[in-house]
Amino acid sequence: MSDITLYHWEPNANSGKPMLALMEKGVAFESHYLDLLNFDQHRPEYLAINPQGTIPAMTHGDLMLVESTAIMEYVNEAFDGPELMPADARDRWRVRWWMKFMDQWLAPSFSMFGWKFFVGPNALKAHGREKIEAQIAQIPLPERQLAWKKAVFGLFSEEEMAESGRRIDVGIKLLEAELAKREWLASDQYSLADVNGFNLAYAMPLSQPHLANDEVTPNIMRWLRAIYRRPATRACWKLGRTPMASRVEILEQDYIPPRDESEGIASGVR
Numbered sequence: 001m002s003d004i005t006l007y008h009w010e011p012n013a014n015s016g017k018p019m020l021a022l023m024e025k026g027v028a029f030e031s032h033y034l035d036l037l038n039f040d041q042h043r044p045e046y047l048a049i050n051p052q053g054t055i056p057a058m059t060h061g062d063l064m065l066v067e068s069t070a071i072m073e074y075v076n077e078a079f080d081g082p083e084l085m086p087a088d089a090r091d092r093w094r095v096r097w098w099m100k101f102m103d104q105w106l107a108p109s110f111s112m113f114g115w116k117f118f119v120g121p122n123a124l125k126a127h128g129r130e131k132i133e134a135q136i137a138q139i140p141l142p143e144r145q146l147a148w149k150k151a152v153f154g155l156f157s158e159e160e161m162a163e164s165g166r167r168i169d170v171g172i173k174l175l176e177a178e179l180a181k182r183e184w185l186a187s188d189q190y191s192l193a194d195v196n197g198f199n200l201a202y203a204m205p206l207s208q209p210h211l212a213n214d215e216v217t218p219n220i221m222r223w224l225r226a227i228y229r230r231p232a233t234r235a236c237w238k239l240g241r242t243p244m245a246s247r248v249e250i251l252e253q254d255y256i257p258p259r260d261e262s263e264g265i266a267s268g269v270r
């Protein structure tokens with residue numbers, strides 16, 4: 001039995017980052033799935049491990065770690081297996097630049113769409129307004145309470161949705177330009193930046209069909225398919241339990257044409 005337990009939801013940003021890093025390194029771990037839509041992350045058993053009630057979290061012996069990108073860096077440094085940080089200082093800077101950009105800028109924008117169109121409506125359907133209101137009152141972090149309220153009760157403003165849409169557009173264009181320069185995102189070797197980016201971007205051909213497709217972003221598509229072919233990625237996405245994770249199968253298609261923006265909304269999850 002491993003002394004590492006990863007508490008995670010679907011392979012996706014943010015849970016998928018440490019899941020995939022552990023699998024790329026070949027590190028054995030206990031997988032503890034938490035159903036975010038069923039509020040498993042707010043139950044006393046989990047709050048005893050991570051009092052913030054956020055996912056993912058990892059325990060290694062007596063140590064409890066949070067923050068998906070920081071966990072990935074720990075995993076890369078603490079365990080044997082393939083190196084996921086390049087040796088060159090400039091490349092290491094680029095890995096960190098991209099991870100910061102994705103975590104602070106791009107991921108919150110994707111997340112706003114995901115929570116508005118998937119998490120909020122599905123949680124409301126499953127539990128009803130009264131139960132959700134009681135549940136939200138128990139969430140430890142005020143910022144997570146606000147995110148739940150906005151998602152469930154449709155309170156994201158038009159202005160903030162438009163700004164998130166603009167950021168996604170800018171982010172996809174930057175990503176495409178960077179991937180035109182080299183095989184992997186931040187250096188000539190597969191790194192934590194690719195693990196981070198894949199978790200954020202794997203479903204873009206479905207969620208942003210007008211922005212990410214084989215005509216407009218051929219380098220992003222090449223990169224996504226190359227990561228999807230890796231055995232660790234296949235094994236990681238098998239741990240998914242909802243239609244969210246099965247979106248990755250879009251990458252089995254050899255050619256994905258540009259489609260209308262409304263098809264992203266129709267696909268349910270951004």
Ligand SMILES: N[C@@H](CCC(=O)N[C@@H](CS)C(=O)NCC(=O)O)C(=O)O
Pocket residue numbers: 013014015036041053054055056066067068069139144147
């Ligand atoms: N910056 C943190 C974010 C953790 C976070 O907020 N995770 C979301 C899921 S992606 C969560 O736990 N949501 C639970 C909730 O809001 O109830 C990380 O990267 O680990």
